[in-house]
Amino acid sequence: MDVMSSVVDPGAGAASERIAADLRARILMGEIAPGERIRQEEVAERLGASRIPVREALRMLSAEGLVELETNKGARVPRLDEREVEVLYRMRERIEPLALIESMPHLSESDLQRIEGIQEQIEQGVDVPTFLTLDREFHLATYAGCATDQLLASVTRLWNSTQHYRRAFMMINGPGRQWIVNAEHRLLLDALTRNDAEDAERYLVGHIRRTRMELTKHPEIFTP
Amino acid sequence: MDVMSSVVDPGAGAASERIAADLRARILMGEIAPGERIRQEEVAERLGASRIPVREALRMLSAEGLVELETNKGARVPRLDEREVEVLYRMRERIEPLALIESMPHLSESDLQRIEGIQEQIEQGVDVPTFLTLDREFHLATYAGCATDQLLASVTRLWNSTQHYRRAFMMINGPGRQWIVNAEHRLLLDALTRNDAEDAERYLVGHIRRTRMELTKHPEIFTP
DNA sequence: GGGCTTGTATCTGGATCCAATCTGTGGAAA
DNA sequence: TTTCCACAGATTGGATCCAGATACAAGCCC
Numbered sequence: 001m002d003v004m005s006s007v008v009d010p011g012a013g014a015a016s017e018r019i020a021a022d023l024r025a026r027i028l029m030g031e032i033a034p035g036e037r038i039r040q041e042e043v044a045e046r047l048g049a050s051r052i053p054v055r056e057a058l059r060m061l062s063a064e065g066l067v068e069l070e071t072n073k074g075a076r077v078p079r080l081d082e083r084e085v086e087v088l089y090r091m092r093e094r095i096e097p098l099a100l101i102e103s104m105p106h107l108s109e110s111d112l113q114r115i116e117g118i119q120e121q122i123e124q125g126v127d128v129p130t131f132l133t134l135d136r137e138f139h140l141a142t143y144a145g146c147a148t149d150q151l152l153a154s155v156t157r158l159w160n161s162t163q164h165y166r167r168a169f170m171m172i173n174g175p176g177r178q179w180i181v182n183a184e185h186r187l188l189l190d191a192l193t194r195n196d197a198e199d200a201e202r203y204l205v206g207h208i209r210r211t212r213m214e215l216t217k218h219p220e221i222f223t224p
Numbered sequence: 225m226d227v228m229s230s231v232v233d234p235g236a237g238a239a240s241e242r243i244a245a246d247l248r249a250r251i252l253m254g255e256i257a258p259g260e261r262i263r264q265e266e267v268a269e270r271l272g273a274s275r276i277p278v279r280e281a282l283r284m285l286s287a288e289g290l291v292e293l294e295t296n297k298g299a300r301v302p303r304l305d306e307r308e309v310e311v312l313y314r315m316r317e318r319i320e321p322l323a324l325i326e327s328m329p330h331l332s333e334s335d336l337q338r339i340e341g342i343q344e345q346i347e348q349g350v351d352v353p354t355f356l357t358l359d360r361e362f363h364l365a366t367y368a369g370c371a372t373d374q375l376l377a378s379v380t381r382l383w384n385s386t387q388h389y390r391r392a393f394m395m396i397n398g399p400g401r402q403w404i405v406n407a408e409h410r411l412l413l414d415a416l417t418r419n420d421a422e423d424a425e426r427y428l429v430g431h432i433r434r435t436r437m438e439l440t441k442h443p444e445i446f447t448p
Numbered sequence: 449g450g451g452c453t454t455g456t457a458t459c460t461g462g463a464t465c466c467a468a469t470c471t472g473t474g475g476a477a478a
Numbered sequence: 479t480t481t482c483c484a485c486a487g488a489t490t491g492g493a494t495c496c497a498g499a500t501a502c503a504a505g506c507c508c
Binding site for chain 2: 491492493494498499500501
């Protein structure tokens with residue numbers, strides 16, 4: 001057996017946080033689809049806890065945009081329509097450049113190397129779920145120098161809320177035109193290395209904007 | 225004896241929401257200052273409930289940026305430094321124009337009249353707490369046509385988080401230079417009436433930006 | 449006297465039980 | 479056949495009680 005599970009893993013402090021982590025992963029992986037309901041008792045007995053920490057976890061996830069709560073009606077993963085996702089992307093186009101600008105001055109050399117390492121993994125050709133994870137890691141890594149947690153929280157919320165529709169798009173259209181993403185990532189990374197905030201912002205906005213237009217050209221993603 | 229506790233007031237659906245509303249009002253009014261701790265039991269017995277709905281309420285307020293929770297250490301109103309507030313204002317400068325653009329096409333004639341009514345109240349000269357409330361109402365009213373709740377939630381979070389420091393500034397500097405705010409509001413309102421999104425965005429950004437620079441020129445606000 | 453330890457009070461996190469609300473299914477009437 | 483209503487199971491919200499963690503203060507050792 002591996003030792004990992006027996007070690008006093010950091011984060012074992014609160015059961016609600018472990019439950020939140022579990023549900024978060026399942027929603028982001030797509031195991032729980034938009035519109036699907038999450039029953040407290042089911043989660044509680046699956047993870048061997050009572051419903052109290054499950055409720056706390058659901059509140060956390062609600063703050064992260066991963067579930068929506070309705071009084072006396074429970075929790076479900078939000079189902080968004082085309083218009084809402086478009087607005088979320090327009091929010092991304094405005095917020096993420098700010099996060100990048102705030103982060104850039106504090107990015108160390110090793111941070112940049114880590115970002116480049118992620119991009120190299122992406123370029124080796126990966127399947128859709130792995131790409132989604134790595135792409136998220138790539139961008140969030142560029143914001144790692146950002147000190148304000150409200151800014152990071154906003155960015156994370158936007159990524160969370162749009163994750164399912166990015167996956168739906170890639171599952172339908174396949175990983176085609178992947179070279180565009182790689183080019184955009186490389187240009188962004190180069191701008192970061194040159195410490196050129198203007199260019200970095202330009203490439204980032206273009207990247208997000210192009211993705212938005214790609215998604216909104218495929219309304220079939222939003223009608224399941 | 226007061227009747228309040230016995231009446232079946234509308235909105236009594238969930239105790240946690242009433243508790244959240246109570247705490248929200250107290251924090252926004254400044255009765256609970258940044259850095260101050262909120263003990264669950266104290267709130268529970270003051271409002272005649274158990275600690276469970278209080279915990280739910282604190283989670284809600286955490287999502288709204290009004291309190292911060294630390295595992296096993298409880299809840300407290302976040303204390304922000306000058307740099308964090310500056311970033312929050314830069315977020316406002318980017319997010320609120322988007323909210324305005326999304327809202328404008330759906331603003332009715334009566335919406336605009338309501339906004340103008342709020343501005344007329346402001347111009348009649350009010351004390352600081354009333355101004356803070358009316359100013360908040362004014363701007364949120366201009367975003368009322370916005371359909372995306374995530375966008376409205378983001379805007380609300382930013383207003384919540386900066387509320388205390390806006391008040392601190394006005395309490396120290398008095399309501400001086402109030403004519404500038406009125407001019408900005410009038411120009412914004414006129415642009416809305418003309419349905420001129422570009423001008424509206426311009427005046428809004430200028431309004432927020434000027435406020436940011438005013439606040440960051442008074443570091444004494446952040447050192448209590 | 450200063451720093452560390454220890455013990456106790458206080459507070460938060462979680463489990464169990466009860467009340468209130470919702471949901472969905474079946475039947476009765478138009 | 480369709481629609482409305484009522485009832486029962488399922489599900490969430492809240493109260494009470496217990497366990498674990500934190501914080502503070504008194505006491506001890508150096």
